[in-house]
Amino acid sequence: MARNRARRSARGNRQGLLLVGIVLLAAGAAAFAAGRGVFGADVAGGALLNDTVRGLLAAGWMPYAVVAVAFVAAFLALRWLLVQGFDDTVGRLVLERGAEGRVELPESVARSALEQEVADYPGVRRARARLTESAEAPHLRLALTLDDDADVAGVWRRVRSEALADLRRSLELESIPAVVRMSMTAPAKNPRRSLA
Structure with missing residues (x-):
């Protein structure tokens, strides 16, 4: 069975957000612990940019490492944005598949x-x-906009017994999982009557 692309995208979003959250939580907990003296009084009372950090920042390879990390982060962010825009609608439906080909x-x-x-x-x-x-x-996935005085139950019954049945027969399928979303339109505003 083919995997649902929307679910994969949502799962990827959750995993990415979880990873970013864990990294930020770990960094915040480490900074809090360092400030409270868990790693020693020297670390808690020392300057943020001590000689070790300054030496690391002055290393010749550091700018290249920063650029590489920035490129990786930009690539991941761009990929994430592109995945959000993908439409999970299928382009073609396979009605019949055989040795000679498919319809x-x-x-x-x-x-x-x-x-x-x-x-x-x-x-x-x-x-x-x-x-x-x-x-x-x-x-x-079927989205319906109904009139404010529509018989919602009647529409649902006809969709289930007629429209979905016709679609199943035309595609020669035993079942089609469906999500039907119905919304009502706002009632039309009545113009004010003028008193004469």
């Missing part, structure tokens, strides 16, 4: 048909769908 369908065709079908339901103002995960076993 594919653009994701946009299936998505557009589903959106059009659901948007025609009474009370649905807008429907936006995305097929994610993998080409062979897609998952559906």
Whole structure:
């Protein structure tokens, strides 16, 4: 089964934040311990830039090391930013695979048909769908914007019994895991009546 790219990205974010947090926590705890004299009175009462630190900073290789660390940090930050922008929507759906080849369908065709079908339901103002995960076993994310007086339960029943069933049949799948998010539009404001 194909792995969920969004989950991998979220897991990578959590692991990266955990690593940065551990490093900062360790540095803060070491500074606090040094200030409290845990490492000796000389360290607690000594200058921050003592002769050892000054000698290390004056070493000929230090500027190159700082530039190398800066490049690595910039590369990791840029990679993280690029991963945030990746869309996990599949480009093509595999309908059939065999020795002679495979039959594919653009994701946009299936998505557009589903959106059009659901948007025609009474009370649905807008429907936006995305097929994610993998080409062979897609998952559906469906966002619906409903009128303020829509029958939410009725819309949900039709989506489940009609739209999702039609999508499963057209893609020849036994099941499609789906997340359906519904939101209501604000009621239209009534203009004030003028008294004559």
